[in-house]
Amino acid sequence: MAYANATHDAGHHDDHDHKPQGFVNRWFYATNHKDIGTMYLVFSLIMFFIGGAMAMVIRAELFQPGLQLVHPEVFNQMTTMHALVMIFGAVMPAFVGLANWMVPLMVGAPDMALPRMNNWSFWILPAAFTLLLLPLVLFFFGVGGGGPAGGWTLYPPLSIQGGDSVAFTIFAIHMMGISSIMGAINVIATILNMRAPGMDLLKMPIFVWSWLITAFLLIAVMPVLAGAVTMLLTDKFFGTSFFNAVGGGDPVMFQHIFWFFGHPEVYIMILPAFGVISEIIPTFARKPLFGYQAMVYAIASIAFLSFIVWAHHMFTVGMPLGGEIFFMYATMLIAIPTGIKVFNWVFTMWEGSLSFETPMLFAIGFVIMFTIGGFSGLMLAIVPADFQYHDTYFVVAHFHYVLVTGAIFSIMAATYFWLPKWTGRHYNEKLGKIHFWLSTIFVNLLFFPQHFLGLAGMPRRIPDYNVVFADFNLWSSIGGFGFGLTQILFAWILYDVCVRKRGIKATDQVWEGAHGLEWTVASPAPYHSFTTPPVIEDRMLAHGDVTH
Protein backbone atom coordinates (compact mmCIF):
# COMPACT_ATOMS: atom_id res chain seq x y z
CA MET A 1 0.00 0.00 0.00
CA ALA A 2 1.14 3.50 -0.74
CA TYR A 3 -1.17 5.34 1.61
CA ALA A 4 0.48 8.38 3.16
CA ASN A 5 1.27 8.34 6.88
CA ALA A 6 -0.70 10.62 9.16
CA THR A 7 2.25 12.87 9.84
CA HIS A 8 1.19 15.63 7.56
CA ASP A 9 0.92 19.14 8.87
CA ALA A 10 -2.68 19.73 9.79
CA GLY A 11 -2.15 23.05 11.49
CA HIS A 12 -3.40 25.22 8.67
CA HIS A 13 -6.84 23.73 8.16
CA ASP A 14 -9.47 26.39 7.85
CA ASP A 15 -12.36 24.06 8.49
CA HIS A 16 -15.22 26.41 9.24
CA ASP A 17 -18.09 24.10 8.52
CA HIS A 18 -21.06 26.39 7.83
CA LYS A 19 -23.06 24.07 5.64
CA PRO A 20 -26.52 25.33 4.62
CA GLN A 21 -29.24 23.69 6.70
CA GLY A 22 -31.91 21.55 5.03
CA PHE A 23 -31.91 19.51 1.85
CA VAL A 24 -33.35 22.21 -0.41
CA ASN A 25 -30.97 24.90 0.83
CA ARG A 26 -27.98 22.60 0.64
CA TRP A 27 -28.55 21.17 -2.84
CA PHE A 28 -31.08 23.18 -4.85
CA TYR A 29 -29.56 26.52 -3.84
CA ALA A 30 -26.02 25.14 -3.79
CA THR A 31 -23.22 27.58 -4.50
CA ASN A 32 -20.39 25.62 -2.91
CA HIS A 33 -18.03 24.19 -5.53
CA LYS A 34 -17.73 20.87 -3.69
CA ASP A 35 -21.50 20.38 -3.45
CA ILE A 36 -21.99 21.31 -7.09
CA GLY A 37 -19.09 19.05 -8.07
CA THR A 38 -20.70 16.19 -6.15
CA MET A 39 -24.04 16.79 -7.90
CA TYR A 40 -22.35 16.79 -11.31
CA LEU A 41 -20.61 13.49 -10.49
CA VAL A 42 -23.78 11.82 -9.17
CA PHE A 43 -25.74 13.05 -12.21
CA SER A 44 -23.02 11.71 -14.49
CA LEU A 45 -23.10 8.30 -12.79
CA ILE A 46 -26.89 8.07 -13.21
CA MET A 47 -26.57 8.99 -16.89
CA PHE A 48 -23.74 6.46 -17.28
CA PHE A 49 -26.11 3.71 -16.17
CA ILE A 50 -29.02 4.99 -18.31
CA GLY A 51 -26.76 5.21 -21.39
CA GLY A 52 -25.27 1.85 -20.42
CA ALA A 53 -28.73 0.26 -20.30
CA MET A 54 -29.29 1.47 -23.87
CA ALA A 55 -25.97 -0.09 -24.87
CA MET A 56 -27.14 -3.37 -23.32
CA VAL A 57 -30.26 -3.26 -25.52
CA ILE A 58 -28.06 -2.67 -28.58
CA ARG A 59 -25.69 -5.55 -27.75
CA ALA A 60 -28.59 -7.88 -26.86
CA GLU A 61 -30.20 -7.25 -30.25
CA LEU A 62 -26.86 -7.84 -31.99
CA PHE A 63 -26.13 -10.99 -29.96
CA GLN A 64 -27.16 -13.05 -32.99
CA PRO A 65 -28.28 -12.29 -36.56
CA GLY A 66 -31.95 -11.57 -37.19
CA LEU A 67 -34.41 -9.32 -35.41
CA GLN A 68 -35.02 -10.58 -31.87
CA LEU A 69 -35.78 -8.09 -29.16
CA VAL A 70 -36.64 -4.62 -30.42
CA HIS A 71 -38.21 -3.07 -33.47
CA PRO A 72 -35.58 -1.51 -35.81
CA GLU A 73 -37.05 1.94 -35.10
CA VAL A 74 -36.43 1.41 -31.37
CA PHE A 75 -32.93 0.15 -32.16
CA ASN A 76 -32.21 3.42 -34.00
CA GLN A 77 -33.49 5.36 -31.00
CA MET A 78 -31.18 3.34 -28.76
CA THR A 79 -28.04 4.09 -30.81
CA THR A 80 -28.97 7.79 -31.05
CA MET A 81 -29.87 8.23 -27.40
CA HIS A 82 -26.98 6.10 -26.13
CA ALA A 83 -24.55 8.53 -27.78
CA LEU A 84 -26.32 11.71 -26.70
CA VAL A 85 -26.69 10.49 -23.10
CA MET A 86 -23.11 9.26 -22.81
CA ILE A 87 -21.49 12.32 -24.43
CA PHE A 88 -23.57 15.14 -22.96
CA GLY A 89 -24.89 13.39 -19.85
CA ALA A 90 -22.10 11.12 -18.63
CA VAL A 91 -18.64 12.12 -19.88
CA MET A 92 -18.90 15.93 -20.06
CA PRO A 93 -20.68 16.41 -16.70
CA ALA A 94 -18.21 14.01 -15.05
CA PHE A 95 -15.28 16.18 -16.13
CA VAL A 96 -17.14 19.36 -15.12
CA GLY A 97 -17.76 17.72 -11.74
CA LEU A 98 -14.07 16.91 -11.37
CA ALA A 99 -13.21 20.50 -12.36
CA ASN A 100 -15.66 21.89 -9.81
CA TRP A 101 -14.22 19.79 -7.04
CA MET A 102 -10.53 20.03 -7.87
CA VAL A 103 -9.71 23.26 -9.75
CA PRO A 104 -10.35 25.62 -6.79
CA LEU A 105 -8.46 23.24 -4.47
CA MET A 106 -5.56 22.96 -6.92
CA VAL A 107 -5.12 26.70 -7.48
CA GLY A 108 -5.79 27.74 -3.88
CA ALA A 109 -9.10 29.52 -4.56
CA PRO A 110 -11.95 29.59 -1.99
CA ASP A 111 -14.55 28.59 -4.59
CA MET A 112 -15.35 28.96 -8.29
CA ALA A 113 -15.34 32.59 -9.43
CA LEU A 114 -19.10 32.76 -10.09
CA PRO A 115 -20.85 30.42 -7.62
CA ARG A 116 -24.44 31.35 -8.49
CA MET A 117 -23.87 30.82 -12.19
CA ASN A 118 -22.29 27.52 -11.20
CA ASN A 119 -25.62 26.54 -9.63
CA TRP A 120 -27.42 27.35 -12.89
CA SER A 121 -24.88 25.45 -14.96
CA PHE A 122 -25.70 22.31 -13.06
CA TRP A 123 -29.45 22.64 -12.56
CA ILE A 124 -30.08 23.24 -16.26
CA LEU A 125 -28.78 19.72 -16.93
CA PRO A 126 -31.49 17.62 -15.22
CA ALA A 127 -34.12 19.74 -17.01
CA ALA A 128 -32.34 19.25 -20.35
CA PHE A 129 -32.12 15.48 -19.94
CA THR A 130 -35.73 15.23 -18.81
CA LEU A 131 -36.64 16.87 -22.12
CA LEU A 132 -34.28 14.65 -24.09
CA LEU A 133 -35.48 11.40 -22.50
CA LEU A 134 -39.17 12.29 -22.25
CA PRO A 135 -40.24 11.20 -25.77
CA LEU A 136 -38.55 7.82 -25.26
CA VAL A 137 -40.12 7.29 -21.83
CA LEU A 138 -43.56 8.31 -23.11
CA PHE A 139 -43.11 5.93 -26.05
CA PHE A 140 -42.70 3.02 -23.64
CA PHE A 141 -46.09 3.99 -22.18
CA GLY A 142 -47.63 4.03 -25.64
CA VAL A 143 -47.57 7.80 -26.13
CA GLY A 144 -45.96 9.45 -29.16
CA GLY A 145 -43.51 8.17 -31.72
CA GLY A 146 -40.45 7.78 -29.54
CA GLY A 147 -37.14 9.59 -29.20
CA PRO A 148 -34.77 10.86 -31.88
CA ALA A 149 -33.62 8.07 -34.18
CA GLY A 150 -31.48 9.80 -36.82
CA GLY A 151 -28.13 9.30 -35.09
CA TRP A 152 -26.43 11.65 -32.59
CA THR A 153 -24.90 13.54 -35.53
CA LEU A 154 -28.44 14.72 -36.43
CA TYR A 155 -27.72 14.76 -40.17
CA PRO A 156 -30.58 16.22 -42.19
CA PRO A 157 -32.75 15.30 -43.96
CA LEU A 158 -33.03 12.09 -41.87
CA SER A 159 -32.91 13.77 -38.45
CA ILE A 160 -35.79 16.18 -39.16
CA GLN A 161 -38.03 13.45 -40.53
CA GLY A 162 -38.76 12.38 -36.95
CA GLY A 163 -41.81 13.52 -35.04
CA ASP A 164 -42.09 15.92 -32.13
CA SER A 165 -38.96 14.41 -30.59
CA VAL A 166 -36.93 16.60 -32.97
CA ALA A 167 -38.08 19.72 -31.12
CA PHE A 168 -37.45 18.08 -27.73
CA THR A 169 -33.95 17.03 -28.77
CA ILE A 170 -33.02 20.41 -30.24
CA PHE A 171 -34.26 22.30 -27.20
CA ALA A 172 -32.43 19.86 -24.91
CA ILE A 173 -29.22 20.37 -26.89
CA HIS A 174 -29.58 24.15 -26.59
CA MET A 175 -29.92 23.79 -22.82
CA MET A 176 -26.93 21.46 -22.55
CA GLY A 177 -24.95 23.95 -24.62
CA ILE A 178 -25.90 26.85 -22.33
CA SER A 179 -24.93 24.74 -19.33
CA SER A 180 -21.55 23.86 -20.86
CA ILE A 181 -20.83 27.45 -21.90
CA MET A 182 -21.63 28.76 -18.41
CA GLY A 183 -19.47 26.02 -16.88
CA ALA A 184 -16.62 26.94 -19.24
CA ILE A 185 -16.93 30.66 -18.45
CA ASN A 186 -16.68 29.80 -14.76
CA VAL A 187 -13.59 27.63 -15.23
CA ILE A 188 -11.83 30.32 -17.28
CA ALA A 189 -12.73 33.10 -14.83
CA THR A 190 -11.65 30.96 -11.86
CA ILE A 191 -8.31 29.96 -13.32
CA LEU A 192 -7.43 33.40 -14.69
CA ASN A 193 -8.59 35.44 -11.70
CA MET A 194 -8.78 33.33 -8.56
CA ARG A 195 -5.37 31.67 -8.32
CA ALA A 196 -3.59 32.11 -4.99
CA PRO A 197 -0.59 34.46 -5.03
CA GLY A 198 2.44 32.56 -6.31
CA MET A 199 0.42 30.07 -8.35
CA ASP A 200 1.87 31.16 -11.70
CA LEU A 201 0.33 29.76 -14.87
CA LEU A 202 3.32 27.47 -15.45
CA LYS A 203 3.13 26.14 -11.90
CA MET A 204 -0.49 25.04 -12.25
CA PRO A 205 -1.22 21.30 -12.15
CA ILE A 206 -1.68 19.80 -15.62
CA PHE A 207 -5.31 18.98 -14.79
CA VAL A 208 -5.96 22.71 -14.37
CA TRP A 209 -4.15 23.49 -17.62
CA SER A 210 -6.10 20.83 -19.48
CA TRP A 211 -9.37 22.31 -18.19
CA LEU A 212 -8.38 25.90 -19.07
CA ILE A 213 -7.75 24.82 -22.67
CA THR A 214 -10.88 22.64 -22.74
CA ALA A 215 -12.98 25.57 -21.52
CA PHE A 216 -11.79 27.69 -24.45
CA LEU A 217 -12.69 24.83 -26.81
CA LEU A 218 -16.19 24.75 -25.29
CA ILE A 219 -16.61 28.51 -25.75
CA ALA A 220 -15.51 28.22 -29.36
CA VAL A 221 -17.67 25.29 -30.46
CA MET A 222 -20.80 24.91 -28.33
CA PRO A 223 -22.34 28.02 -29.97
CA VAL A 224 -21.57 26.43 -33.35
CA LEU A 225 -23.63 23.36 -32.39
CA ALA A 226 -26.37 25.66 -31.11
CA GLY A 227 -26.36 27.52 -34.44
CA ALA A 228 -26.53 24.28 -36.41
CA VAL A 229 -29.43 22.83 -34.43
CA THR A 230 -31.32 26.15 -34.49
CA MET A 231 -31.10 26.01 -38.29
CA LEU A 232 -32.41 22.42 -38.15
CA LEU A 233 -35.30 23.67 -36.01
CA THR A 234 -36.24 26.45 -38.44
CA ASP A 235 -35.90 24.05 -41.37
CA LYS A 236 -38.37 21.64 -39.77
CA PHE A 237 -40.88 24.02 -38.22
CA PHE A 238 -40.54 27.44 -39.87
CA GLY A 239 -40.13 26.65 -43.54
CA THR A 240 -36.49 27.67 -44.01
CA SER A 241 -34.21 25.54 -46.16
CA PHE A 242 -30.69 25.90 -44.81
CA PHE A 243 -30.11 22.20 -45.35
CA ASN A 244 -32.99 21.38 -47.68
CA ALA A 245 -31.83 20.89 -51.27
CA VAL A 246 -35.37 21.42 -52.59
CA GLY A 247 -35.31 25.00 -51.27
CA GLY A 248 -31.79 25.66 -52.48
CA GLY A 249 -30.08 24.57 -49.24
CA ASP A 250 -27.25 22.07 -48.80
CA PRO A 251 -27.37 19.08 -46.44
CA VAL A 252 -23.58 18.78 -46.66
CA MET A 253 -23.27 22.25 -45.14
CA PHE A 254 -24.83 20.82 -41.96
CA GLN A 255 -22.14 18.15 -41.87
CA HIS A 256 -19.41 20.80 -42.15
CA ILE A 257 -20.92 22.93 -39.39
CA PHE A 258 -21.67 19.90 -37.20
CA TRP A 259 -18.14 18.51 -37.42
CA PHE A 260 -16.59 21.94 -36.90
CA PHE A 261 -18.23 21.50 -33.51
CA GLY A 262 -17.90 17.72 -33.39
CA HIS A 263 -14.18 17.25 -33.69
CA PRO A 264 -13.20 19.76 -31.00
CA GLU A 265 -15.98 18.09 -28.95
CA VAL A 266 -13.96 14.88 -29.07
CA TYR A 267 -11.03 16.76 -27.51
CA ILE A 268 -13.33 18.37 -24.96
CA MET A 269 -13.91 14.79 -23.79
CA ILE A 270 -10.26 13.73 -23.83
CA LEU A 271 -8.10 16.75 -22.81
CA PRO A 272 -9.31 16.69 -19.17
CA ALA A 273 -8.59 12.95 -19.27
CA PHE A 274 -4.99 13.78 -20.22
CA GLY A 275 -4.94 16.13 -17.23
CA VAL A 276 -6.19 13.40 -14.87
CA ILE A 277 -3.63 10.87 -16.10
CA SER A 278 -0.86 13.48 -15.78
CA GLU A 279 -1.76 13.86 -12.09
CA ILE A 280 -2.02 10.15 -11.29
CA ILE A 281 1.07 8.72 -12.97
CA PRO A 282 3.61 11.02 -11.20
CA THR A 283 1.92 10.24 -7.85
CA PHE A 284 2.30 6.48 -8.16
CA ALA A 285 5.68 6.68 -9.91
CA ARG A 286 6.88 8.99 -7.09
CA LYS A 287 8.55 11.19 -9.67
CA PRO A 288 7.68 14.62 -11.06
CA LEU A 289 5.90 14.57 -14.39
CA PHE A 290 8.42 14.24 -17.22
CA GLY A 291 8.31 17.25 -19.56
CA TYR A 292 5.76 19.46 -17.80
CA GLN A 293 6.01 22.34 -20.26
CA ALA A 294 5.96 19.98 -23.25
CA MET A 295 2.72 18.52 -21.86
CA VAL A 296 1.13 21.99 -21.66
CA TYR A 297 2.20 22.88 -25.20
CA ALA A 298 1.08 19.45 -26.47
CA ILE A 299 -2.43 19.98 -25.02
CA ALA A 300 -2.57 23.45 -26.59
CA SER A 301 -1.35 22.08 -29.94
CA ILE A 302 -3.97 19.33 -29.92
CA ALA A 303 -6.64 21.96 -29.17
CA PHE A 304 -5.47 24.12 -32.07
CA LEU A 305 -5.30 21.19 -34.51
CA SER A 306 -8.81 20.09 -33.48
CA PHE A 307 -10.20 23.10 -35.40
CA ILE A 308 -8.62 22.24 -38.74
CA VAL A 309 -9.40 18.53 -39.13
CA TRP A 310 -13.21 18.38 -39.08
CA ALA A 311 -13.74 17.17 -42.66
CA HIS A 312 -11.98 13.85 -41.96
CA HIS A 313 -15.39 12.74 -40.65
CA MET A 314 -16.89 13.23 -44.11
CA PHE A 315 -14.30 12.18 -46.70
CA THR A 316 -16.92 10.07 -48.46
CA VAL A 317 -19.40 12.94 -49.09
CA GLY A 318 -17.16 14.11 -51.91
CA MET A 319 -14.78 17.03 -51.71
CA PRO A 320 -11.90 18.39 -53.78
CA LEU A 321 -8.74 16.26 -53.73
CA GLY A 322 -6.80 19.17 -52.22
CA GLY A 323 -9.26 19.28 -49.35
CA GLU A 324 -8.95 15.55 -48.72
CA ILE A 325 -5.16 15.77 -48.68
CA PHE A 326 -5.19 18.79 -46.35
CA PHE A 327 -7.55 17.18 -43.84
CA MET A 328 -5.66 13.86 -44.01
CA TYR A 329 -2.28 15.41 -43.20
CA ALA A 330 -3.69 17.83 -40.64
CA THR A 331 -5.28 14.86 -38.86
CA MET A 332 -2.03 12.90 -38.91
CA LEU A 333 -0.24 15.88 -37.35
CA ILE A 334 -2.26 15.31 -34.17
CA ALA A 335 -0.22 12.15 -33.62
CA ILE A 336 2.83 14.32 -32.82
CA PRO A 337 1.59 16.15 -29.70
CA THR A 338 -0.34 13.03 -28.66
CA GLY A 339 2.84 10.97 -29.03
CA ILE A 340 4.70 13.54 -26.90
CA LYS A 341 2.14 13.02 -24.17
CA VAL A 342 2.23 9.22 -24.31
CA PHE A 343 6.04 9.16 -24.24
CA ASN A 344 6.09 11.67 -21.37
CA TRP A 345 3.80 9.42 -19.33
CA VAL A 346 6.06 6.45 -20.08
CA PHE A 347 9.20 8.43 -19.17
CA THR A 348 7.53 9.55 -15.95
CA MET A 349 7.14 5.89 -15.03
CA TRP A 350 10.66 5.03 -16.23
CA GLU A 351 12.87 4.22 -13.22
CA GLY A 352 10.11 5.43 -10.92
CA SER A 353 9.25 3.71 -7.67
CA LEU A 354 6.01 2.34 -9.03
CA SER A 355 3.07 0.99 -7.08
CA PHE A 356 -0.14 -0.24 -8.62
CA GLU A 357 -3.14 1.00 -6.70
CA THR A 358 -6.44 1.12 -8.58
CA PRO A 359 -6.04 4.71 -9.93
CA MET A 360 -2.61 3.79 -11.34
CA LEU A 361 -4.00 0.59 -12.91
CA PHE A 362 -6.71 2.59 -14.66
CA ALA A 363 -4.12 5.20 -15.70
CA ILE A 364 -1.78 2.59 -17.22
CA GLY A 365 -4.79 0.92 -18.86
CA PHE A 366 -5.65 4.34 -20.28
CA VAL A 367 -2.17 4.88 -21.75
CA ILE A 368 -2.15 1.50 -23.49
CA MET A 369 -5.74 1.30 -24.70
CA PHE A 370 -6.14 4.97 -25.60
CA THR A 371 -3.08 4.50 -27.79
CA ILE A 372 -4.84 1.63 -29.58
CA GLY A 373 -7.72 4.03 -30.26
CA GLY A 374 -5.23 6.64 -31.42
CA PHE A 375 -3.62 4.26 -33.91
CA SER A 376 -6.96 3.20 -35.40
CA GLY A 377 -7.68 6.93 -35.69
CA LEU A 378 -4.54 7.31 -37.79
CA MET A 379 -5.78 4.49 -40.02
CA LEU A 380 -9.11 6.30 -40.43
CA ALA A 381 -7.27 9.51 -41.37
CA ILE A 382 -5.89 7.90 -44.54
CA VAL A 383 -8.35 9.01 -47.22
CA PRO A 384 -8.38 5.94 -49.51
CA ALA A 385 -8.53 3.61 -46.51
CA ASP A 386 -11.33 5.66 -44.98
CA PHE A 387 -13.46 5.01 -48.06
CA GLN A 388 -13.42 1.36 -46.94
CA TYR A 389 -13.73 1.99 -43.18
CA HIS A 390 -16.31 4.78 -43.26
CA ASP A 391 -19.59 4.02 -41.45
CA THR A 392 -18.43 0.53 -40.49
CA TYR A 393 -17.87 -1.05 -37.08
CA PHE A 394 -14.18 -0.15 -37.42
CA VAL A 395 -15.20 3.44 -36.63
CA VAL A 396 -17.33 2.21 -33.70
CA ALA A 397 -14.33 0.24 -32.35
CA HIS A 398 -12.04 3.27 -32.80
CA PHE A 399 -14.12 5.83 -30.95
CA HIS A 400 -15.07 3.45 -28.16
CA TYR A 401 -11.38 2.75 -27.49
CA VAL A 402 -10.86 6.51 -27.28
CA LEU A 403 -13.97 7.27 -25.24
CA VAL A 404 -14.45 4.20 -23.02
CA THR A 405 -10.89 3.05 -22.37
CA GLY A 406 -9.83 6.69 -22.75
CA ALA A 407 -12.28 9.16 -21.26
CA ILE A 408 -14.30 6.82 -19.03
CA PHE A 409 -11.25 4.93 -17.72
CA SER A 410 -9.72 8.30 -16.80
CA ILE A 411 -12.93 9.31 -14.99
CA MET A 412 -12.81 6.05 -13.03
CA ALA A 413 -9.11 6.61 -12.31
CA ALA A 414 -9.90 10.14 -11.11
CA THR A 415 -12.74 8.88 -8.92
CA TYR A 416 -10.51 6.33 -7.15
CA PHE A 417 -7.66 8.87 -6.94
CA TRP A 418 -9.64 11.73 -5.35
CA LEU A 419 -12.38 9.75 -3.54
CA PRO A 420 -10.35 9.64 -0.26
CA LYS A 421 -9.97 13.44 -0.47
CA TRP A 422 -13.71 13.87 -1.07
CA THR A 423 -14.96 11.40 1.55
CA GLY A 424 -12.07 11.05 3.99
CA ARG A 425 -12.00 7.30 3.43
CA HIS A 426 -10.14 4.88 1.20
CA TYR A 427 -12.26 2.67 -1.04
CA ASN A 428 -11.87 -1.10 -0.84
CA GLU A 429 -8.58 -1.57 -2.75
CA LYS A 430 -9.18 -5.25 -3.46
CA LEU A 431 -12.58 -4.59 -5.01
CA GLY A 432 -11.13 -1.64 -6.93
CA LYS A 433 -8.50 -3.88 -8.51
CA ILE A 434 -11.13 -6.51 -9.37
CA HIS A 435 -13.19 -3.72 -10.96
CA PHE A 436 -10.18 -2.67 -13.05
CA TRP A 437 -9.26 -6.14 -14.27
CA LEU A 438 -12.82 -7.23 -15.10
CA SER A 439 -13.45 -3.91 -16.87
CA THR A 440 -10.25 -4.25 -18.89
CA ILE A 441 -10.89 -7.84 -19.93
CA PHE A 442 -14.52 -7.27 -20.88
CA VAL A 443 -13.99 -3.93 -22.59
CA ASN A 444 -11.44 -5.48 -24.92
CA LEU A 445 -13.73 -8.44 -25.58
CA LEU A 446 -16.45 -5.90 -26.33
CA PHE A 447 -14.62 -3.57 -28.68
CA PHE A 448 -11.60 -5.37 -30.18
CA PRO A 449 -13.66 -7.79 -32.34
CA GLN A 450 -15.51 -4.76 -33.72
CA HIS A 451 -12.31 -3.81 -35.61
CA PHE A 452 -12.56 -7.09 -37.52
CA LEU A 453 -16.30 -6.66 -38.09
CA GLY A 454 -15.65 -3.25 -39.58
CA LEU A 455 -12.78 -4.41 -41.77
CA ALA A 456 -15.06 -7.19 -43.05
CA GLY A 457 -17.65 -4.56 -43.95
CA MET A 458 -20.32 -4.63 -41.24
CA PRO A 459 -22.07 -1.23 -41.25
CA ARG A 460 -22.86 0.84 -38.13
CA ARG A 461 -26.35 1.50 -36.80
CA ILE A 462 -28.06 -1.67 -38.09
CA PRO A 463 -30.20 -4.02 -35.95
CA ASP A 464 -29.59 -7.07 -38.16
CA TYR A 465 -26.59 -8.37 -40.11
CA ASN A 466 -25.26 -11.05 -42.38
CA VAL A 467 -24.53 -14.39 -40.69
CA VAL A 468 -20.83 -14.10 -41.60
CA PHE A 469 -20.57 -11.47 -38.83
CA ALA A 470 -22.23 -13.72 -36.21
CA ASP A 471 -19.19 -14.96 -34.24
CA PHE A 472 -17.51 -11.62 -33.61
CA ASN A 473 -20.87 -10.07 -32.68
CA LEU A 474 -21.48 -12.89 -30.19
CA TRP A 475 -18.10 -12.27 -28.51
CA SER A 476 -18.66 -8.52 -28.56
CA SER A 477 -22.06 -8.88 -26.87
CA ILE A 478 -20.65 -11.18 -24.18
CA GLY A 479 -17.97 -8.53 -23.54
CA GLY A 480 -20.67 -5.86 -23.41
CA PHE A 481 -22.78 -7.70 -20.84
CA GLY A 482 -19.66 -8.42 -18.77
CA PHE A 483 -18.54 -4.78 -18.87
CA GLY A 484 -22.04 -3.61 -17.96
CA LEU A 485 -22.34 -5.97 -15.00
CA THR A 486 -18.85 -5.04 -13.79
CA GLN A 487 -19.98 -1.43 -13.40
CA ILE A 488 -22.46 -2.55 -10.75
CA LEU A 489 -19.35 -3.42 -8.74
CA PHE A 490 -18.13 0.16 -9.31
CA ALA A 491 -21.44 1.48 -7.96
CA TRP A 492 -21.13 -0.82 -4.94
CA ILE A 493 -17.56 0.38 -4.20
CA LEU A 494 -18.78 4.00 -4.27
CA TYR A 495 -21.84 3.14 -2.14
CA ASP A 496 -19.60 1.35 0.36
CA VAL A 497 -17.45 4.47 0.90
CA CYS A 498 -19.94 7.30 0.40
CA VAL A 499 -23.07 5.90 2.07
CA ARG A 500 -21.94 3.03 4.32
CA LYS A 501 -18.87 5.04 5.41
CA ARG A 502 -16.65 1.97 5.26
CA GLY A 503 -12.95 2.07 4.52
CA ILE A 504 -9.64 3.06 6.08
CA LYS A 505 -9.51 6.67 7.16
CA ALA A 506 -7.47 8.74 4.73
CA THR A 507 -4.74 11.15 5.77
CA ASP A 508 -4.51 14.67 4.36
CA GLN A 509 -1.91 13.68 1.80
CA VAL A 510 -3.82 10.46 1.04
CA TRP A 511 -1.19 8.98 -1.28
CA GLU A 512 2.47 8.68 -0.38
CA GLY A 513 3.63 10.31 -3.61
CA ALA A 514 0.96 13.02 -3.84
CA HIS A 515 2.05 16.67 -4.23
CA GLY A 516 0.00 19.79 -4.71
CA LEU A 517 -2.26 22.19 -2.81
CA GLU A 518 -5.26 19.86 -2.90
CA TRP A 519 -3.37 17.40 -0.69
CA THR A 520 -2.65 20.03 1.97
CA VAL A 521 -6.28 20.38 3.04
CA ALA A 522 -7.92 17.86 5.37
CA SER A 523 -9.55 14.62 4.21
CA PRO A 524 -12.48 14.91 3.71
CA ALA A 525 -11.93 18.34 2.27
CA PRO A 526 -13.53 20.95 4.56
CA TYR A 527 -16.70 22.60 3.29
CA HIS A 528 -14.85 25.91 2.94
CA SER A 529 -11.21 25.73 1.98
CA PHE A 530 -8.55 28.37 1.25
CA THR A 531 -10.75 31.16 2.61
CA THR A 532 -7.36 32.67 3.42
CA PRO A 533 -5.03 32.29 0.44
CA PRO A 534 -2.40 29.62 1.08
CA VAL A 535 1.27 30.46 1.45
CA ILE A 536 2.68 28.78 -1.60
CA GLU A 537 6.14 27.31 -1.62
CA ASP A 538 7.54 25.57 -4.65
CA ARG A 539 8.19 22.36 -2.74
CA MET A 540 4.45 22.04 -2.08
CA LEU A 541 3.62 22.06 -5.75
CA ALA A 542 3.86 19.13 -8.10
CA HIS A 543 5.34 21.51 -10.68
CA GLY A 544 6.89 24.19 -8.52
CA ASP A 545 10.15 23.99 -10.39
CA VAL A 546 9.53 23.29 -14.05
CA THR A 547 13.24 22.94 -14.76
CA HIS A 548 13.37 19.51 -13.10
Add this chain to the structure above:
Amino acid sequence: MSIQPDHHDIARRRAAARRTAAIVALAAVAVYVLFWVGGVLSR
Protein backbone atom coordinates in the same frame (compact mmCIF):
# COMPACT_ATOMS: atom_id res chain seq x y z
CA MET B 1 10.54 30.93 -3.51
CA SER B 2 7.88 31.67 -0.95
CA ILE B 3 5.21 34.27 -1.56
CA GLN B 4 3.30 35.61 1.40
CA PRO B 5 -0.42 36.21 0.97
CA ASP B 6 -1.06 39.93 0.72
CA HIS B 7 -4.52 39.57 2.30
CA HIS B 8 -5.67 40.23 -1.18
CA ASP B 9 -9.21 41.18 -1.67
CA ILE B 10 -11.39 38.26 -2.77
CA ALA B 11 -14.11 40.74 -3.75
CA ARG B 12 -11.66 42.51 -6.06
CA ARG B 13 -10.75 39.19 -7.65
CA ARG B 14 -14.38 38.28 -8.10
CA ALA B 15 -15.01 41.63 -9.80
CA ALA B 16 -12.15 40.89 -12.19
CA ALA B 17 -13.58 37.40 -12.70
CA ARG B 18 -16.94 38.91 -13.65
CA ARG B 19 -15.24 41.07 -16.28
CA THR B 20 -13.44 38.00 -17.66
CA ALA B 21 -16.72 36.09 -17.68
CA ALA B 22 -18.51 38.89 -19.54
CA ILE B 23 -15.82 39.00 -22.24
CA VAL B 24 -15.86 35.22 -22.68
CA ALA B 25 -19.68 35.16 -22.80
CA LEU B 26 -19.65 37.87 -25.48
CA ALA B 27 -17.19 35.75 -27.46
CA ALA B 28 -19.58 32.78 -27.25
CA VAL B 29 -22.50 34.92 -28.45
CA ALA B 30 -20.32 36.26 -31.28
CA VAL B 31 -19.53 32.71 -32.46
CA TYR B 32 -23.25 31.85 -32.47
CA VAL B 33 -24.14 34.99 -34.46
CA LEU B 34 -21.20 34.44 -36.83
CA PHE B 35 -22.41 30.97 -37.75
CA TRP B 36 -25.97 32.19 -38.20
CA VAL B 37 -24.85 34.99 -40.49
CA GLY B 38 -22.62 32.52 -42.32
CA GLY B 39 -25.55 30.13 -42.72
CA VAL B 40 -27.79 32.87 -44.09
CA LEU B 41 -25.12 34.24 -46.45
CA SER B 42 -24.34 30.80 -47.81
CA ARG B 43 -27.93 30.46 -48.99
